[in-house]
Amino acid sequence: MSTAKGKKYARRMRNQPSNVSLDQVHLTPQGDGQRGFQSQRGSTSRQQQRGPYQSQGAHAGGDRGRGDYNEGPPIPKFITASMFAxxxxxxxxxxxxxxxxxSSNSLVFQSLPRHMRRRAMGHDVxxxxxxxxEIAKREMEKSVHQKKEQSKSKCRKARRRHGNLQLEFNRRQRKNxxxxxxxxxxxxxxxxxxxxxxxxxxxxxxxxRxxxxxxxxxxxxxDLSYLCCVEVMGKEEELLKALSRLCxxxxxxxxxxxPCLSGKRQGSLVLYKADKYPNEALGPVTFIWKPKSIPESSCELRHLWLWMHTALKQDILKELRHVFVCEDRPDNAICAAEVPADPPQEEKPATVKTGGRKRKAQDKKGEKAVPVKRIFGDGTRASPDPYQWTSTQTSIIIRDLTMEIVRYRLVGPLSxxxxxxxxxxxPLHKKTEDCGAHSWWEDYCQNSDNTLLHERQSSLFKLLQEIASPAQIPSGTVLGLTVGDPRxxxxxxxxxxxxxxxxIEDKAKVKSLMVDGVPAECSQSLIWSSDIRFQVTENKxxxxxxxxxxxxxxxxxxxLDLGNKESKIPILLIQQPGKTTGRDRLGWGSSWDICLPKGWGMSFxxxxxxxxxxxxxxxQALQHSQYMGAPNVPGDFPDSLAGVLSAVEKETQLLEKYTKRPPAKRTNFIKHGILAPFLCPWGQLTREWEVRAGAEVNRSTQEADHGTEDGAELNQSVQNKDLGTEEQADSPKDIDMDSGSAVSTEQPFEEVGPKGFSVLRNKKVLKELSVFCDPRGGRKANHPPSEELLSLxxxxxxxxxxSLVWVRLSMMTKGSPELHAVICIPSKEDLIQLSKDKTFAGPQEPKHSDSFKKKVVNYKKELRKQKAKSKREGSEKMETNAEPLGNNQLTLGLWPNPIPxxxxxxxxxxLGHVTQGDFSMATGCGAALGFVSLTGLLHLLQQASDKIGIVLIRNPSSLQYRFAKLTIDT
Amino acid sequence: MAEQMSHTERVPHRRRPAPRPPRSANDIYVNTKTDFRAQLARCRRLLVAEGQKELRVHGLGLAIGRAINLALQLQLSAPDALLISASTSTVELTDDLEPEGGEDAEPGTRNRNNSAIHIRVYRAQEE
Known part of the structure; x- marks a missing residue:
C-alpha cells in the first residue's frame, strides 16, 4: 500500500469505533465464552482488522447458518446475559x-443528498x-476564522479607493x-x-491568425517598453574607438x-565581448546617434542610445563599463547604497497618497496631490534619477535609461x-495668450530656426500618410517630432x-522621402534632453x-482647445525594416517604433x-520574428549568456510539463532516438562534427596526394589549411576520448565558458554559403566542382x-516542424527514392530500445519497498525524503544526463536543431528556423551533388522524417 | 533578369517592395507566386457572386503575362458578357545599394523602371 492510500485509509478509519473489531485471540477455539468476552473487553483494541465473521457478536448472536463449523470458532455453550448486554x-x-x-473532509451540507441542498446553505445555517x-455552525465559525486571517483589513470600497489602490499596485510591482x-x-x-x-x-x-x-x-x-535603453555620452572619436572593440x-x-553616425538612421548589430569576436557574443542591439546640432562644433559631446533586450542588459552594461573604464558602482547610487535608504522612497508616495484621500480639497490647490503613480524609471531603483557611470580616464558617461522611455511598435502597412x-x-507657442506650464516649448519656439525645423518635421510627418507601407522608405529612418496631446x-x-x-500631395516630395529618407536635421528631437523629458512627464x-x-x-x-496649456510631447519615430533577408515577401513586417517620455504611455x-x-x-513578437526569418532575442542567440539562460529556463519549463503527465502517456524520447528533447546540445554537436571533419579531411588529402598533379597549388593550399584544421581538431578529440560529457572538461581548456562554439555572422561567408545552398543561384547549375567548394x-x-549557421527551412511536402526538431542529412537512398517518387513522404526512424526503462521501474519498486520498510520501522522521514532527490535524474522516457x-x-x-518552427501562414507550408553545424553543412554540400540543400526534419514526438529545403538567407 | 544584372554589375543591392497604391475590392494585383487557378477563381467570385461591375487586373514586370492570361481566361468563360481594355504604364522601383567593404560610403539608392499593365475587365451590358 502506498503512503497516500495508507493515509486515506487511516483517515477513513479515524472515527470508527475501535471495539467493533476483534482480536485474534478470540479465534482460538476455546469453548469458554466468558473468557472470550473478557479478553475482548480487555483489548478494546487499537487493532483495525475486521472481517464479517470475526465479530464475536455475530457468532454469539446465533448466526449459525452461515458460519463454517469446521473453520469458524465453535459456538459458546452458554452466555451470561449481563456480560452480553x-x-x-x-x-x-x-x-x-x-x-x-x-468522518469525511467535506462540509456538512455536502453530506446531504442533492435534493435537500439549498443554494444559501453556504452562509445561512x-x-x-x-x-x-450545530455542526454547520461550528464549521462556519471555523471557516470565518480562517478567512479573517487572509482577508484584507479594509472593505472592498476602501481598497478600491484610488490612493489605496495605487499603494497596493506599487506593492505588487516591487518584484516584477x-x-x-x-x-x-x-x-x-x-x-x-x-x-x-x-x-x-x-x-x-x-x-x-x-x-x-x-x-x-x-x-x-x-508595447516594447521593457526594452532597455543605455545612453552613452562622450567625444565621438573616443566613443568610436572604445565601441569598435565590441563589434x-x-x-x-x-x-x-x-548614415547612422549622422543620426538619421538607426543601426543594428551584434555585440561581442571586447576583442573576443567571433566568440562570446553579447547579443543584438540597435543604436541611434543623436544628430549633431546645426551649428557644428568640433568638440561636441555626442549622445548614443543603445537599445537592447532586457535579458542582455546586465551583460552589455558590464562590458560597456569595462570598455570605457568605469567603476562598477553607479555614481549616483552611492548615497542610496544602504538598504534603509529604500523604504523612505517607498513611503514617500504613500504619504502623498494618504493626503490623496481628501483629494477634493487638495485638488484645488494644484496638481501636487495627484502624482501618486510610480512613474519614475526603474521601479526598483531608489532614486528617480537614472544610474550613471563616469569613465575614470575619459569624459564618457554611461547612463541607464531603463523605463525612462516608453516604446511602442506598430507593425504593418497601415501603421x-x-x-x-x-x-x-x-501647435506653435502663441505669444498672445498666457503661457502654460510648458516653458521649454516657449523657449524653443522663440528661435525661428527651431520653428522652421518643427514645420519641416511636421510636413514630413504628414507625408508619411502617402506611403503605403513603412518598407517604402529607407530602413532605420529616424524622424523626430513634437506632438500635441493625443487625448x-x-x-x-x-x-x-x-x-x-x-x-494627392506633392508627388516629388513623397518620392524624395522614399529615396533619400529623412534629412539628418529632421531627426533631431527634444526627447534626447533629459531635462525636457522630465518636464514633460511632470507637467502632464x-x-x-x-x-x-x-x-x-x-x-x-x-x-477641446487648451491653447498654450496643451501638453507638447517630444517623440521619436524610428522605422524598422521588416524582412530584409531572402527573396520572398521582402519588407514584410516593417514597422514604426515610437518613443515617448515616461508617464505618457497610456495617453498615447x-x-x-x-x-x-x-x-x-x-x-506575437515571436510570430513576427518567425515570419521575418529573424532570430528571436534572446532564445536564438545560443552563444550569448542570455541565450543560454533562456534555453535552460525553457528546458525546466518543458521538463516540468513533461513530468506532470502520467508516464504511460508521455512520449518516450529514448525510443524515438531523441537524446535531448528540451535543450539543444550545441556544444556537443559542433565538437562532434569538428572531430568527424578532421578525420575526413585527413582521408581526402591523402587521396589527393596519391592522385594526379592537376591543381598543384590548390592542393597545396588545401593541405596547408588542413593542417590548420587538424591542429585545431586534434586537441578536442583527445578530450572527447577521455570523457563522454566534455562540457565540464572543456571549461578549463578554453575560457569561452560552457559553450565553446560560436554563431557564424560573417556576412561574406554567409553570402557565399547561401549561393552554394541555393540551387537557383545559377552559378553551380552544372555539378558544383568540388574544388571551388573546397576552396571556400x-x-x-x-x-x-x-560554428553554427542560422538557416531557414521550408517543408517540401507535409509536416509542420516543432521546437527542437532534429535536422538530419538524408542518405543516398532517400534522395534516390525522392527523385523517383515526388510524393515520397520521407524515411522512418526505426524504433530504438529503451534500456533505461527497466532501471527506472526497478528503481521505483525499490524505492517503494524502502519507504514501506522505513514506515514499518518507524518514522525515519529524513531518510526517505533525502533519497528520491539523489536519484531524480532517472525519468522515464528521457535519456539520463551524460548523453552519448x-x-x-x-x-x-x-545536422542541427530547429529553434522556431510552425506552420507558416505566409507560405502555406511548414517552416522552421534553426541552427546547423557549419562543418556538417559543408559535409552536406559536398555530398549531395544534384539535390543541394535538401535535409530531413523530424519532430521529437515522431519517428517520421520529412524532407525540407534548407536555405541561408543573407 | 534582375538576378543576372546584379551578377554582372556586381552591385549588391536589396529591392524594396513595389509601391502599393491604395486598393479597393475590385483591384486585383497579380503576382507570380499565387496559384493561377486560385487567382482566376477569385476574379470569378468577384464578378459573379459579389456582382462587381468591373475588375482592374494589374500586373508588374514578370507578372504581366499572367495578368494578360488571367484577363483572357476570364473573358473566355463569358465571351459576350465581358469586355477587356488594357493600358500600360511604367512603375518606378527603388533598390537599396549596399556599399561593400566599408562604412564610410553612404548607402545609395537606385531607381529603375519596370513596365506594368492594367487591364479593365467589365461587363458589356453596362453601356
Whole structure:
C-alpha cells in the first residue's frame, strides 16, 4: 500500500469505533465464552482488522447458518446475559458516536443528498436541516476564522479607493516591474512574469491568425517598453574607438557607419565581448546617434542610445563599463547604497497618497496631490534619477535609461495611417495668450530656426500618410517630432483608420522621402534632453483633469482647445525594416517604433487603440520574428549568456510539463532516438562534427596526394589549411576520448565558458554559403566542382571549426516542424527514392530500445519497498525524503544526463536543431528556423551533388522524417 | 533578369517592395507566386457572386503575362458578357545599394523602371 492510500485509509478509519473489531485471540477455539468476552473487553483494541465473521457478536448472536463449523470458532455453550448486554451496549455506543461524527473532509451540507441542498446553505445555517445545524455552525465559525486571517483589513470600497489602490499596485510591482500599460493588458491578455517584468504573453481571445493578418494587412501594436535603453555620452572619436572593440565590421556596418553616425538612421548589430569576436557574443542591439546640432562644433559631446533586450542588459552594461573604464558602482547610487535608504522612497508616495484621500480639497490647490503613480524609471531603483557611470580616464558617461522611455511598435502597412490619425504636430507657442506650464516649448519656439525645423518635421510627418507601407522608405529612418496631446482629438468611437484615396500631395516630395529618407536635421528631437523629458512627464495634465475640462465644454463632444496649456510631447519615430533577408515577401513586417517620455504611455496607447489597431504580446513578437526569418532575442542567440539562460529556463519549463503527465502517456524520447528533447546540445554537436571533419579531411588529402598533379597549388593550399584544421581538431578529440560529457572538461581548456562554439555572422561567408545552398543561384547549375567548394570550405573550416549557421527551412511536402526538431542529412537512398517518387513522404526512424526503462521501474519498486520498510520501522522521514532527490535524474522516457554521441545516434546524421518552427501562414507550408553545424553543412554540400540543400526534419514526438529545403538567407 | 544584372554589375543591392497604391475590392494585383487557378477563381467570385461591375487586373514586370492570361481566361468563360481594355504604364522601383567593404560610403539608392499593365475587365451590358 502506498503512503497516500495508507493515509486515506487511516483517515477513513479515524472515527470508527475501535471495539467493533476483534482480536485474534478470540479465534482460538476455546469453548469458554466468558473468557472470550473478557479478553475482548480487555483489548478494546487499537487493532483495525475486521472481517464479517470475526465479530464475536455475530457468532454469539446465533448466526449459525452461515458460519463454517469446521473453520469458524465453535459456538459458546452458554452466555451470561449481563456480560452480553454490556458488550452490545458498548457497540451501540460506538455506532452512535460514529454516526454523529462526520468522518469525511467535506462540509456538512455536502453530506446531504442533492435534493435537500439549498443554494444559501453556504452562509445561512437556517437553511440546513435542524439536526445538522450545530455542526454547520461550528464549521462556519471555523471557516470565518480562517478567512479573517487572509482577508484584507479594509472593505472592498476602501481598497478600491484610488490612493489605496495605487499603494497596493506599487506593492505588487516591487518584484516584477509593470509597464505603464499593465492594467490595460491584464484585462485582456495572459500575463507572464519574465526578466523582472510583468509582460503580456498573448490575448485571451483567439487571435493568432488575426494577428498575422493585422501584421501583413493592417496594423499590430506592441508595447516594447521593457526594452532597455543605455545612453552613452562622450567625444565621438573616443566613443568610436572604445565601441569598435565590441563589434566587428565582418558582421555588417558598425557604430561608425556614415548614415547612422549622422543620426538619421538607426543601426543594428551584434555585440561581442571586447576583442573576443567571433566568440562570446553579447547579443543584438540597435543604436541611434543623436544628430549633431546645426551649428557644428568640433568638440561636441555626442549622445548614443543603445537599445537592447532586457535579458542582455546586465551583460552589455558590464562590458560597456569595462570598455570605457568605469567603476562598477553607479555614481549616483552611492548615497542610496544602504538598504534603509529604500523604504523612505517607498513611503514617500504613500504619504502623498494618504493626503490623496481628501483629494477634493487638495485638488484645488494644484496638481501636487495627484502624482501618486510610480512613474519614475526603474521601479526598483531608489532614486528617480537614472544610474550613471563616469569613465575614470575619459569624459564618457554611461547612463541607464531603463523605463525612462516608453516604446511602442506598430507593425504593418497601415501603421503610417494610424500614426497620422492619432498624432498631430504640436501647435506653435502663441505669444498672445498666457503661457502654460510648458516653458521649454516657449523657449524653443522663440528661435525661428527651431520653428522652421518643427514645420519641416511636421510636413514630413504628414507625408508619411502617402506611403503605403513603412518598407517604402529607407530602413532605420529616424524622424523626430513634437506632438500635441493625443487625448485631445480622441474619436468618440473606435474606428479603423484607412488611407485616404483622394489625397494627392506633392508627388516629388513623397518620392524624395522614399529615396533619400529623412534629412539628418529632421531627426533631431527634444526627447534626447533629459531635462525636457522630465518636464514633460511632470507637467502632464492628469486624466482626471482632462475629463473635467471635457465635461465643461459648451458643446459636449466637441474638440477641446487648451491653447498654450496643451501638453507638447517630444517623440521619436524610428522605422524598422521588416524582412530584409531572402527573396520572398521582402519588407514584410516593417514597422514604426515610437518613443515617448515616461508617464505618457497610456495617453498615447488609448488613441492608438481607437484607430483600430490590434494588440499583440510576446507571442506575437515571436510570430513576427518567425515570419521575418529573424532570430528571436534572446532564445536564438545560443552563444550569448542570455541565450543560454533562456534555453535552460525553457528546458525546466518543458521538463516540468513533461513530468506532470502520467508516464504511460508521455512520449518516450529514448525510443524515438531523441537524446535531448528540451535543450539543444550545441556544444556537443559542433565538437562532434569538428572531430568527424578532421578525420575526413585527413582521408581526402591523402587521396589527393596519391592522385594526379592537376591543381598543384590548390592542393597545396588545401593541405596547408588542413593542417590548420587538424591542429585545431586534434586537441578536442583527445578530450572527447577521455570523457563522454566534455562540457565540464572543456571549461578549463578554453575560457569561452560552457559553450565553446560560436554563431557564424560573417556576412561574406554567409553570402557565399547561401549561393552554394541555393540551387537557383545559377552559378553551380552544372555539378558544383568540388574544388571551388573546397576552396571556400577550407578557410571557413579553419577559421570557424565550431560554428553554427542560422538557416531557414521550408517543408517540401507535409509536416509542420516543432521546437527542437532534429535536422538530419538524408542518405543516398532517400534522395534516390525522392527523385523517383515526388510524393515520397520521407524515411522512418526505426524504433530504438529503451534500456533505461527497466532501471527506472526497478528503481521505483525499490524505492517503494524502502519507504514501506522505513514506515514499518518507524518514522525515519529524513531518510526517505533525502533519497528520491539523489536519484531524480532517472525519468522515464528521457535519456539520463551524460548523453552519448548525438550525431550518429539515429539512422541519419544529425545536422542541427530547429529553434522556431510552425506552420507558416505566409507560405502555406511548414517552416522552421534553426541552427546547423557549419562543418556538417559543408559535409552536406559536398555530398549531395544534384539535390543541394535538401535535409530531413523530424519532430521529437515522431519517428517520421520529412524532407525540407534548407536555405541561408543573407 | 534582375538576378543576372546584379551578377554582372556586381552591385549588391536589396529591392524594396513595389509601391502599393491604395486598393479597393475590385483591384486585383497579380503576382507570380499565387496559384493561377486560385487567382482566376477569385476574379470569378468577384464578378459573379459579389456582382462587381468591373475588375482592374494589374500586373508588374514578370507578372504581366499572367495578368494578360488571367484577363483572357476570364473573358473566355463569358465571351459576350465581358469586355477587356488594357493600358500600360511604367512603375518606378527603388533598390537599396549596399556599399561593400566599408562604412564610410553612404548607402545609395537606385531607381529603375519596370513596365506594368492594367487591364479593365467589365461587363458589356453596362453601356
Amino acid at each position: 454490556q458488550a452490545r451496549a458498548a457497540e451501540i455506543n460506538a455506532m452512535v458516536k460514529a454516526v454523529s461524527q462526520k 437556517k437553511r440546513l436541516p435542524r439536526r445538522l445545524r 516591474i509593470w509597464l505603464e500599460t499593465h492594467i490595460w493588458f491584464t484585462k485582456r491578455f495572459h500575463m507572464v512574469k519574465k526578466w523582472g517584468y510583468c509582460l503580456a504573453d498573448r490575448p485571451t481571445m483567439k487571435s493568432y 488575426a494577428c498575422y493578418r493585422a501584421m501583413s494587412n493592417h496594423c499590430l501594436l506592441q 566587428n565590421i565582418e558582421t555588417g556596418p558598425t557604430f561608425a557607419a556614415v 503610417c495611417c494610424v500614426l497620422n490619425d492619432a498624432l498631430h504636430p504640436a 485631445v482629438n480622441l474619436p468618440k468611437k473606435r474606428t479603423k483608420s484607412l488611407p485616404n484615396f483622394q489625397q 495634465i492628469p486624466e482626471q483633469e482632462m475629463n473635467r475640462l471635457r465635461s465643461e465644454l459648451l458643446v459636449p463632444g466637441s474638440r 496607447w488609448i488613441p492608438l487603440i481607437y484607430r483600430g489597431v490590434r494588440v499583440g504580446g510576446l507571442q 570550405v577550407n578557410p571557413v573550416l579553419r577559421d570557424f571549426p565550431k 554521441e548525438v550525431t550518429t545516434h539515429c539512422s541519419r546524421l544529425l
